[in-house]
Amino acid sequence: MFDQFRNKFLLTDEKWLEYINYFNRIEVPSKTTLLEEGEVSKKLFIIERGCIRVWFNNNGKDLTTQFFFENQSVASIESFIKKTPSPVVVETIEVSVLWWIHKNDLDKILEEIKEIPELRDVLINMLFQRTFDYMKYFVSFIKDSPTQRYLNLIEERPQIIQRVPQHYIASYLGVTTVHLSRIKSKLVHKKD
Amino acid sequence: MFDQFRNKFLLTDEKWLEYINYFNRIEVPSKTTLLEEGEVSKKLFIIERGCIRVWFNNNGKDLTTQFFFENQSVASIESFIKKTPSPVVVETIEVSVLWWIHKNDLDKILEEIKEIPELRDVLINMLFQRTFDYMKYFVSFIKDSPTQRYLNLIEERPQIIQRVPQHYIASYLGVTTVHLSRIKSKLVHKKD
DNA sequence: TGTATTTGATAACAAATGTTATCGTCTGCC
DNA sequence: GGCAGACGATAACATTTGTTATCAAATACA
Structure with a gap:
């Protein structure tokens, strides 16, 4: 499951095993709510198998903003980072196998990782890429x-x-x- | 002009003056193109006076994606960072007074700044905030x-x-x- | 297996938005 | 002061998209 990240993050085996240990595996049916509207997001999910959508309620109508599949990580990012109530619902579409990590544990990892220049740059690039993806969605919508x-x-x-x-x-x-x-x-x- | 940044970046006076020296002041009429479509963005602009819009051509129609006013910095971010051709045009709306810095010089500054933990976090937070702003635009558009x-x-x-x-x-x-x-x-x- | 629920297609009509054209006003500029 | 071009309002008609309702097919599940 985590081998995909193994290459990106050049860590010692000990550290790697310690980090992996923070993750918990769960199996959930379809239409399972992983994060409710208004709740503060404290878990980051990684999808081993299955499919998730992120949506919010607008005057009684669903509005889906994102879909996620195998090997992708999912959270209500703004809520997760800023500890604010989530405007969106995170919900499985299919029967899914997920791994999650608590924000406190992830913060620990990130604090350590940030001290390593190469990893820090990887992180910053990921943030930029996320911004570019949003720009792309946005432009496509109006265009x-x-x-x-x-x-x-x-x-x-x-x-x-x-x-x-x-x-x-x-x-x-x-x-x-x-x-x-x-x-x-x-x-x-x-x-x- | 640069006092607004002075507080955020706790640097020595020497460094501060060195950095400010990289900037060039220009005055331009309205409807001046600062970056053409397809050009690789190499300048970051800061607006002292005036107003800028960013737009792209879609089947002959203008589509404006952003407006910028006094004290804001402007570039085709993705083009600027990735050195790819810009999909958008950057253009003044009003007669404007601008300061610009070349990407090479800004990169030097950023490399130095990244070594200072507090400033690094300020930078990362700015990136996150940018992502959140795009999400907000995006959601508003579909909502x-x-x-x-x-x-x-x-x-x-x-x-x-x-x-x-x-x-x-x-x-x-x-x-x-x-x-x-x-x-x-x-x-x-x-x-x- | 049978039944209820979910999913998707289609029709008829309503509302929102685009297209084209015309006109008046304003503004910069000689 | 006067003129050309930019800007904005409006009308008439076309197209796109939403709303409501109905029906058929697929699927879940007791």
């Missing part, structure tokens, strides 16, 4: 039509199309399920 | 109607309403100038 955004998803994130129920995809694209159906229907007809 | 976004602007960024020509605001809100006129018109009528 592209829902149809184009759907085509982008097919191209860039086929996992979402394949594994996520369509009404969540609609909520991610910012349209109704009815309209997403229309979009798909038109695309099929154009192919004739 | 709120154009009318609501316009009301948010009035509330949260009155400078934009007061100083920026309306067609740029429309392009920032993601609607046509015609529709923004309609929105304003409806708001006036509701007040009766």
Whole structure:
């Protein structure tokens, strides 16, 4: 599970084992709420198997902002870092196997890691990359039509199309399920 | 001009003066292009007086992503950091007085600053805050109607309403100038 | 296996937003 | 002072997207 990180962080074996020991493994059914709206996020999750979505309630309607799959880490980042109530809900879509670490333990690790220049730069670069990803989402939203955004998803994130129920995809694209159906229907007809 | 930063960065006077010396002052008319589309960003600008917008060309239409005013720093961040061609244009709106620093010089400063733990944390926090700001823009875009976004602007960024020509605001809100006129018109009528 | 629930498609109508065109006002500039 | 270009309002019509309702298919699960 953690081998993917092993290469990035050049640590001693002891340290590595100590860090891994902070993580806890859980298995949860689909539609399990991992973080509720208004709750302060104290756990960071890593997905071994399964699929998670992050959404918030807007006038009674779901609005999905992110999907996560295997090997990705998930939290309500702003809530996690600033200890503020989370505006979003974190919830499994499929039956999932997760590893989580408590914020206190992660903070310890990060304090130690920050003293190592190479790791510090890795961290900073990760932060920048996260910012760039958000910019990309943002630009795509104001730039592209829902149809184009759907085509982008097919191209860039086929996992979402394949594994996520369509009404969540609609909520991610910012349209109704009815309209997403229309979009798909038109695309099929154009192919004739 | 630079006193606003003086407090944040606890440096010796020598260092401070050395750093300030890297900056160059320029005065430019409105509609001056500071960075063209496709160009690699090598200058970071700080605004002493005036107003800048960042936009990109989408099928012949302007799409404005950000406005900047006095005391803010401006660059096509991703292009600046990664040395990739900028997807956006950076352009003055008003007659402006700017200070700019070359990326090479800024990198030198940052390398030195990173060795000081307090300053390193200030930097990391600035990166996080930038991410959170983008999340906020993003969420507002998928959550709120154009009318609501316009009301948010009035509330949260009155400078934009007061100083920026309306067609740029429309392009920032993601609607046509015609529709923004309609929105304003409806708001006036509701007040009766 | 059978039934309830979830998921997705479609139709008919409503509301929001874009497109094109016209006109008036303002502003910078010679 | 007058003119050209920028800016903003409005109207008429087109297109996109939302709303509500209904039905069919897939799926979960007792």
